[in-house]
Amino acid sequence: MKNDSNIYIIGAGISGLIAAYELEKSGYAPIILEASDGVGGRVRTDEVDGFLLDRGFQVLLTAYPEAQRYLDYDALKLKYFDPGALILKPGNSFAVHDPLRNPSKALSMAFSSVGTLKDKLKMYQLTKTLKSRSDSEIFTSPNTSTLSFLRAFGFSEKIIDNFFKPFFKGIFLENNLDTSARMFQFVFKMFALGHAAVPENGMQAIPDYLRSKLLKTEIRFNQNVKSLNGKNIELESGEILTSDGLIVACRPDRILPQLSGQVKPFRKVVNIYYSLAKSFIAQPLIALLTDDHFLTNNLVFMTDVSKAYSKNDRALLSVSITKPVEVNEKLEKLVAIELSAVTNINAEYFEHVKTYEIFDALPDVEDMQVTIPATNSKAYDNVFLAGDYMLYGSLNAAMTSGRKAAEALILSQQPVY
Ligand SMILES: Cc1cc2nc3c(=O)[nH]c(=O)nc-3n(C[C@H](O)[C@H](O)[C@H](O)COP(=O)(O)OP(=O)(O)OC[C@H]3O[C@@H](n4cnc5c(N)ncnc54)[C@H](O)[C@@H]3O)c2cc1C
Known part of the structure; x- marks a missing residue:
């Protein structure tokens, strides 16, 4: 009986909530162990x-394929945010209208102070190219830095400094556009196809919504998992739980000694x-x-x-x-x-x-991927991993990883004949 299996998920962030939802759809009634006092993880x-x-x-980003799959907008x-950005400079502030979403408007700002005329044409070209490129193509494209990608594409240093750097710093949370161009292209495409x-x-309404869809899942708050040992989950309180299947939907390196040092600092x-x-x-x-x-x-x-x-x-x-x-x-x-x-x-x-x-x-991910082959979610027997750090830092990636871990766990529970 699936309902009788002891299936645990560690972490009630976005990936853990999606994993629970997918498990429920397959007849399981998982238990989520969450260290904090609420759902959402980094989304509170x-x-x-x-x-x-x-x-x-x-x-x-409303164009996220996974958000479209799981959320009700x-x-x-x-x-919605207006597309574009306001560039604030002492004594000289100006708006950059819609450079990512609406190329025709981007062209209309041909002589604004953000870049050169060639930049506006490049923007149009990039938008067109990325809109037609699949996410799989984007995530298998060369793994260069965003800065190298922009320069190679022909953008001027002016538009890189005036727009791309400050805009994407706020998304990548790093200051040099060192982040993989795969992430840049994906996010650019999402802006071009939808809205922020x-x-x-x-x-918080996002995890709250996902939680409201869980009908058979039990969520136990303030349950900090200290370590995992085979099938056993040791809580900070000293309590030991035994699982038939487990999804680690949080950083695994802190509770699985064999993965210690394998997740780069966030x-x-x-x-x-x-x-x-x-x-x-x-x-x-x-x-x-x-x-x-x-x-x-x-x-x-x-x-x-x-x-x-x-x-x-x-x-x-x-x-x-x-x-x-x-x-x-x-x-x-x-x-x-x-x-x-x-x-x-x-x-x-x-x-x-x-x-x-x-x-x-x-997470600081070097080799960003669009998805996870079911076998790659597996840490060891009946223990599976989920979390944005496995793909790239985003709500979309957290959702993909949660689904993939649930699929792998469900597969592992099938009887072998
Ligand atoms: C400031 C900021 C800005 C961001 N901006 C964007 C953005 O604009 N767009 C976008 O798409 N994404 C953005 N993200 C990223 C997005 O929020 C994450 O990718 C996503 O929420 C990650 O979900 P997760 O389930 O992988 O991990 P988490 O949200 O980290 O969930 C892990 C959960 O596990 C719990 N946990 C951890 N350790 C234990 C333990 N030992 N025992 C029990 N429970 C444990 C934690 O309390 C947490 O609830 C941003 C993130 C931050 C923080």
């Missing part, structure tokens, strides 16, 4: 002083929230600070995207820093001063709400 939203604060600025009440969005009530980001009397952008647009002297990489008024992010009449500003910085009170003040320099708004008007220092934000 806190309520602080009447504001909704996502733990780190992140967006759902109407139920999430998605709120957040659920009306914060990113990338870090600092996210500072301020409230202001009103938005100085007044559009659902991501703003970029392109000057390397600034600590801030990108910022966005979450209340311009979804009013529900503030339960009072103040605007909520989310600022992301990808540079290595020390998080302290001085940082909040320094960032307010640099924002004052580009906006002419007195730094004192930036009221600090909360700072998040997210150490394990994104």
